[in-house]
Amino acid sequence: MLYDISLKITYGYEVPVSGGRHLVHVLPASIPGRQRLIAGSVTCQPTPDERAESVDFFANPTTSILFRSVHDQLVIRMQARVQAEASALTADFSPPLAGLPPQLSACWSIDAESPHHFVGPSPLLSDVPEIAAYARAIAKEGMTVQQIGAAVCDRIHRDFVYDGEATTVNTTPGEAFKLKRGVCQDFTHVMIVALRSLGIPAGYVSGFLRTLPPPGKERLEGADAMHAWVRFWCGTTGGWMELDPTNNIPAGTDHIVVGHGRDYGDVAPVIGVLKSYGSHTTEQAVDVIPVG
Numbered sequence: 001m002l003y004d005i006s007l008k009i010t011y012g013y014e015v016p017v018s019g020g021r022h023l024v025h026v027l028p029a030s031i032p033g034r035q036r037l038i039a040g041s042v043t044c045q046p047t048p049d050e051r052a053e054s055v056d057f058f059a060n061p062t063t064s065i066l067f068r069s070v071h072d073q074l075v076i077r078m079q080a081r082v083q084a085e086a087s088a089l090t091a092d093f094s095p096p097l098a099g100l101p102p103q104l105s106a107c108w109s110i111d112a113e114s115p116h117h118f119v120g121p122s123p124l125l126s127d128v129p130e131i132a133a134y135a136r137a138i139a140k141e142g143m144t145v146q147q148i149g150a151a152v153c154d155r156i157h158r159d160f161v162y163d164g165e166a167t168t169v170n171t172t173p174g175e176a177f178k179l180k181r182g183v184c185q186d187f188t189h190v191m192i193v194a195l196r197s198l199g200i201p202a203g204y205v206s207g208f209l210r211t212l213p214p215p216g217k218e219r220l221e222g223a224d225a226m227h228a229w230v231r232f233w234c235g236t237t238g239g240w241m242e243l244d245p246t247n248n249i250p251a252g253t254d255h256i257v258v259g260h261g262r263d264y265g266d267v268a269p270v271i272g273v274l275k276s277y278g279s280h281t282t283e284q285a286v287d288v289i290p291v292g
Contacts, residue, residue: 001290010074016072021274048065104233135197166182187245202232203262205251206260210288
């Protein structure tokens with residue numbers, strides 16, 4: 001599937017700011033066998049005083065920008081053409097839960113794809129006893145790792161309500177779990193904590209999701225959004241699998257990956273610091289348009 005993707009993030013500052021330094025993760029990645037970035041660009045207004053392109057530890061495209069001059073607004077735009085490839089459906093070759101630790105111990109790699117980075121707590125995701133108990137109740141004896149992942153995904157989808165007003169970007173998994181409400185970031189964080197509590201390596205995927213308008217309605221420009229879902233390790237043979245707990249579906253060609261990380265903090269669209277004492281507003285508009 002071929003997509004043209006555009007993103008516009010606008011920051012409006014109550015008081016003019018200066019000295020801003022930001023890391024931007026918005027450009028789709030090229031992933032062998034999954035998707036290919038044909039062309040893409042990230043632009044900023046005002047023009048940064050310094051700019052550098054790099055790839056972070058998890059192989060995510062990263063743009064670093066620095067502003068010395070005073071400005072009262074920052075607009076970040078991304079445009080890309082991406083070829084998304086359908087994954088071949090395979091049988092479940094993942095081990096039962098008891099068989100996963102030996103396979104994990106036998107994995108000596110510590111590169112970006114190593115499951116060892118995704119087992120224990122990460123900067124935004126600590127252990128939550130209530131979520132661990134929730135996961136243990138779902139994981140029945142004899143289930144494979146893949147079956148457990150699918151069951152946790154399904155249960156979260158059924159138990160939680162999508163509510164864009166219930167949480168913020170700083171809401172913890174424990175808080176979201178008590179509310180049983182939130183957005184894709186919350187669904188994803190809760191599922192990651194649940195799987196890790198069982199000893200299953202799990203990580204965060206940031207990207208875009210093509211959305212379809214209701215029957216008979218025209219598609220609205222800017223109506224799509226950045227999205228998040230879960231990847232978890234199904235053992236040496238099974239490898240990594242991706243599930244979307246917000247929609248209770250496997251990630252497919254409608255899911256375009258921007259980056260992989262341990263939690264949201266590793267792949268936040270924009271993260272940084274600046275000099276200011278006022279508040280700010282943020283607006284985001286995304287278009288994911290199939291072109292062939």
